[in-house]
Amino acid sequence: MNQKITAGQPSVPMKKGLRRFRSLPFRIEYDPHKKSGGWWIPLLSIGAALAICALFIALNGMNPAVVYGKMLQGAFGSSFGFSETLVKAIPLLLCGLGVAIAYRISIWNIGAEGQLIAGAIGATAVTIFAPNLPGPLYIPVMMLAGAAAGAAWGLLTAIPRAFFQVNELISSLMLNYIALLLLDYFVFGPWRDPEGFNFPGTPIFTPSQMLATIGGSRLHFGLIFALIAVAVFAFLLSKTRWGYELRLLGANPSAAAYSGIKANKHILIVMMISGGLAGFAGMLEVSGTAHRLMYGISPGYGYTAIIIAWIAKLNPWAMIVSSVFIGGLIVGGYSVQTIGLPSSMSLMLQGSILFCLIGGEMLSKYRLKRVSEEGK
Amino acid sequence: MDLFILLITAAISSGTPLLFAVLGGIISEKAGVINLGTEGIMLIGAVISCIVFIQTGNLFVTLVAAVFAAAGLGFIHAFLCISLRSNQIVSGLAITLFGTGLSAYLGKAIAGTALAVSVPKIKLPWLESVPFIGRIFSNLDLFIWVSVALAVLLYLYMYKTSLGLHLKAVGDSPSTSDVMGISVAGYRYFHVIAGSMLMGLAGFYLIMVYSPNWIEGMTAGRGWIAIALIIFARWNPLYALLCAYFFGGLDALGFRIQLFDIGIPSYFLKMLPYVSTILVLMFIGWKNRHNPPAEPTSLGIPYFREQRF
Structure with a gap:
């Protein structure tokens, strides 16, 4: 494969076999400067992934x-299915934004799962430790607590990374397992509902601790917050000095360092935002969807968020589309359980979408080039 | 004393899957390619082992199947990272997601089936009379010795042969190796795929010896711990031996302490390997804060022959 990619001016004498290859009227050439393809690349990749899984x-x-x-019918075929898809899309979108901002500066946060769980625990802690708050105060306090817990969990990744050169991929992933065990401890242990017939979960929240739903469905007002987050994210990144600094840091860390941008400060801030968004998603999950903290609160939203971000090429607006699509995939995954397939089918699909996507992206940088007569 | 021997034996048996995976990761990274698909590849190795063993009952056929399934995933990773020059981190994450999903899909039908497997044990009668050591080493299973032998062989390969030097060159400076006539793509393909095979072997050991029935996601982060251990072991197969047993010991320790009911909820004891991974990495980072990084210089960077520096 590698030999076929030849430079414009080969400095090494070509081997015999290759010369015969070069006598074709065209050759395949890799162009690292070519901008990778447009919107059709993700579509083609998703098609290829569907074919592989088929x-x-x-x-x-x-x-x-x-x-x-x-799957399609389950996810988009009915108004119930579609509202379920949107319910799934909300945490995915928020976590996707969170990981995307970290990827902008090459911080590989794969800990959104743990940060979401930390946020869910933080929000629930408010309901456990402050049972007598005035009603209208609950939602804002829980939101703050959720986002703060997520941000703190993000800092646990950022501090080792910034001051001890610890690879953030590993630490953020280890923190996912730790958060999951912490969740299990709370819902099987001290926070378990005493009247819950041994169900691993806290008591159901009171109405003032629940987010309002939209028009009788399970879809809650978290959707509005998620969309606001997209707009704020897009504005901050493209219109502010801070966004510019992040882009510079991502594109060329040494140039950024010479121009006086402090990488460590940005790592801490970005990981707090990243974790905060995921923690906020965790709060929405407990308050808007599950109405309690329970075992298995997240079916892997944090991992799926990585794919959301990559399908959208880290573009916040495109992430709205990708999160609804993947949300549909998850809901569709549940609906195939009725015909005896595991819901992990959708995880398999997600994985293959991701490698078709990055493969397709790079393939689009190759081009066919006509070889002129002198080129022989 | 008995307890101590028990603990060391447990550390060795839970460290062995880690050791296979770390060795696989080391040779892949030495060639300059990060493989974050370890977790997914181990799961596929485990689930394929389980399926094939139920079908055939033959340990050798099972081993071959697991290793080749893992090689398949390794090939995908190699193709994406070497030929297409994709981002190695994203490709590895995709392998892990795909492997996790596919293993759950394939393992649906066999979940919870206990495998009646007996792995051959190597008896060393002449060692038995030695106190302490004899109790630990005289009755280990075959694959533990295979993993130790692999670590030693890989050490000799990497540090004492010219091929090993080529490998180091490919990982450190692919452009120099290319000029010297070493096939960069060839070395990278070979070592990524061979590394994946070792990760498949880790999955095989996990299900055949360590806990012989398939549970969805049974690796429980061991693949990621193995990736951390590569850094801990400074890319040296012999250090990897010690690191794997140390972490295996932590895993076993958390499990044993639960039996004594000392008032710490088991959830916190299960956190032990994860927390210690982060702490150990912080310690290494702090200790080497003034040293140049020990990792292969071109780790994670795709190689273009025409790229200017």
Whole structure:
């Protein structure tokens, strides 16, 4: 593969086999400066990923068309299905924004899962430790507590990274497992509902601790907050000095250092924002969707957020589309359980979408070039 | 004393899957390619082992199947990172997500089936009479010795042969190696795929010896701990041996303490390996704060022959 990619001016004498290859009227060439393709790359990649997974489904003796039809129908085919899809899209969008801002400065935060759980625990702590707050105060205090807990969890990744050169991929992932165990401790232990028939969860929240829903569905007002977050994110990144500094830091860290941008300060701030957004999503989950803290509060939103960010190429507006799409994939994944497939099907699809996506992105940087006669 | 021996034995057996995975990661990173798919590859290795063992009952066939399934994922990673020059981190994450999903999908039917597997044990009668050491080492299973032998062989390969020097060159300065006539892509492909095979072996050991029944997500972060151990081991297979047993020991310790009911909830004891991974990495970072990084210089950077520096 590698030999076929030849430079414009080969300085090394070509081997025989390669010369024959070069006598073709065109050659395949890699151009690192070519801008990678447009909106159609993600679409093609998703198509390729669906095809790969169809193969696995077929190998398992199922008809892929039936499975995909069932998923599509489950996710978008009814107003109930669609509102469920949006319910899933809210935490995905917020976590996706969170990881995207970290990726902007090459901080590989894969700890959104743990930060979301920390936020859910933080928000629930308000309901446990302050049972007598005036009603209208609950939602704002819980939001603050959730975001603060998420930000603190993010700092646990940022501080080792900034001051001890600890690889943030590993530390943020370890913190996911720690957060998950902490959640289990609370819901199986001290916070478990005494009247819950051993259900691993806290008591159901009081109405003033729940987010209002939109028009009788399970869709809650968190949607509005998520959309506001997108707009704020887009504005901060493209219109402010701070956003410019982040872009510079991401594009060329040494140039940024010479121009006096303090990388460590940005790492701390960005990880707090990143964790704060995920923590906020965790608060929305407990207060808007589950109405209690319970075992398995997040079905892997934090990991899926990585894909949301990459499908959208870290663009906040495009993330609205990608989160609804992946939200649909998750809801569709639940609906195939009725025909005996595990819901982890959607995880498999997500993984293959991601590698088709990055593969497609790089493939689009190759181009066919006509070889002129002198070039021989 | 008995307890201590028990703990060391447990540390060795829970450290062995880590050791396989760390060795796989080391050779891949030595060639300059980060493989963050470890967790997914281990899961695929484990689930394929389980399926094939139920079908055939033959340990060797199972081993081959697991290793080749892992090699398949390794090839995808290699193709994306080496031929297409994608971002190695994202590609590795994709492998992990895909492997986690696919293993859950494939393992749905066999979840919870206990495997009646007996791995051959190496008996060393002449060691048995030695106190302490004899109790630990005279009756270990075959794959523990295989993993130790692999660590030693990889050490010799990396530090004492010219091929190993080529490997180091490819990871440190691919452009120089290219000029010297070493095939950068060839070395990278070979070591990424071979590394993935070792990770598949880690999954195989995990399910065949350590806990012989398939549970969704049974690696529980061991793949990620293995990635941290690569840094801990300074990319040296012999250090990896010690690091893997140390972390295996922590894992085993958390499990043993639960049996004594000392008032700490088991959830906190289960955090032990994860918390110590972060603390150890912080300690290493602090200790080496004035030293140049020990990692291969071109780790994570795709190689373009025409790129100017």
